[in-house]
Amino acid sequence: MADLRVAVIGAGIIGGTHIATLGRSRGMALCCVVDPTEAGAAHAAERGVPHHADVEAMLAAGGADAAVVATPNHTHVPIATVLLKAGIPVLLEKPVANTVAEGEALRAVAEQTGVPLLVGHHRRHNPMVKAARAAISEGRFGTLVTANVQAVMAKPQAYFDVKWRTQPGAGGVMAINLIHEIDLLRHLFGEVSRVQGTISSAARGLEVEDSAAAILEFADGGIASVVTTDAGCGPWTYDLGSGESPRLPVHDIYAHSYAGTKAGMSLPDAAFWTHPGAPDWFQKMERGRLDFAPSDPFVGQMEHFGALARGEAEPLVSCADGIANMAVIEAIRSSAETGRPVSL
Ligand SMILES: NC(=O)c1ccc[n+]([C@@H]2O[C@H](COP(=O)([O-])OP(=O)(O)OC[C@H]3O[C@@H](n4cnc5c(N)ncnc54)[C@H](O)[C@@H]3O)[C@@H](O)[C@H]2O)c1
Structure with a gap:
């Protein structure tokens, strides 16, 4: 009822x-x-x-x-x-x-x-993300060491006919899209301790950024690189592989890869990579899958x-989470302006 x-x-x-x-x-x-x-x-x-x-x-x-x-x-x-x-x-x-x-x-x-x-941040309600988080908590990855994250999309020009999306302080690919990647990284790695970033508005020529890249360091260990653009062609973004949004087509891609001391994982294809024995790049890795029943996040x-x-x-996803995500976005922006890393 x-x-x-x-x-x-x-x-x-x-x-x-x-x-x-x-x-x-x-x-x-x-x-x-x-x-x-x-x-x-x-x-x-x-x-x-x-x-x-x-x-x-x-x-x-x-x-x-x-x-x-x-x-x-x-x-x-x-x-x-x-x-x-x-x-x-x-x-x-x-x-x-x-x-x-x-x-x-x-x-x-x-x-x-x-x-x-x-x-x-609807992704956190995806059973796939819950399974990834559980696998980390259960130690199946060992310790997370690195992540490599892309959020690449080509938004049509009409998207930017809506004024707020082009206004500094409201629009830009970081607050609109990258913040989902930041939230997911914080969910899996914990809090971000240091950021080095660069941003660009060259592709669209708007007052807001269309592209950004950053290196994140996490307080509990681990480093990640993230790259995003709303002006570049390519399907390498979580949303273009996950099927979460009814408005977006689905591609057979992954956009996030995570490496732990015992296993690796990519999202949103949910691949789980392990060696047959001890970790050793001379041994071919086996591709498994995170275990979950899909449902609409x-x-x-x-x-x-x-x-x-x-x-x-x-x-x-609390107000504190939302604020912590925005703190990372602000740190990327500040680092891009000064050319220096920003500690959080
Ligand atoms: N979670 C996600 O995946 C996701 C996806 C898209 C957008 N968003 C977020 O959702 C929000 C909306 O984005 P969008 O792309 O749908 O924007 P949009 O411009 O398409 O829609 C915003 C709507 O709000 C209305 N509006 C504006 N001011 C209002 C007011 N004071 N009272 C009532 N209605 C008002 C507008 O008329 C418009 O219809 C943004 O904050 C965006 O960052 C989240």
Whole structure:
């Protein structure tokens, strides 16, 4: 039974995914769509629920039991603040905020109100990622030593006709895409301790970066290299192999590779590589697979949010996680500006 009435605020690309996801999630249902555009009204009409132009109108009309915030990056903190103060649990799309400072302000509101807040890094709800994390915890990799991560995609020009995506402080490939890779790396390696980065806006010529590369060092050991672009052709990005997004085609690729002292792994093809005996590059490695039953991470995320809103769970991706992810993005930017490594 759908006991939880959920509002979706922002009915653009990912808001549409959340609206569809609610239709497949147990114990919850869409109760209204909040978005000033005609597209927002159309989503509401299609699902037979009320449409509101803004959050204030939604609250005046009776509010909701919980809300998904899928609006542009720079609106996350003000909108989530109003909702938390109104006592409404929030699933807030990434990035939690455009700066660490704004994220900290939101964390203070969440702590003062005690109202649950979940950050939308849906990959962590993928059983494949849960299996990878479990394999690491069980010691099947030994100690993680390195990772090599690519997030390469060619976004169509029309994507950048939407103003916020080209505005410094709101858009750019790091806050929109790379932050998912950072979250996954932190989930698997632990906290980042040092960053060296470089960024470029040469390919698109926009005020925001279209490409970035960074070396990350982790506090518990391990180093990773990450490269991203939204202006380069190639399928080497997690989202173009995972099948998680209904909007994106699936390719037979991997985009993340992890090397441990006992075994290796790549994602999202879920390959698990081991030697027949002791680690030795003269011996041919055997290709296995992480053991998991696939399921939709957006549904997993939404049902987890339902449990959180009912007080039955703690957030799998907390406001603190969102802030830590943004701290790494800020460190890459700062390192790129100074040419020096940044310690966190
Ligand atoms: N988790 C993911 O994989 C994923 C994927 C895409 C986008 N995102 C994130 O989701 C957010 C939205 O991205 P998008 O690409 O869907 O953006 P979008 O521009 O396609 O959609 C944003 C929508 O929010 C509406 N909006 C703007 N201000 C509003 C307000 N004050 N109140 C209500 N509605 C408002 C706009 O009219 C628009 O329809 C961004 O923060 C982005 O980083 C996450």
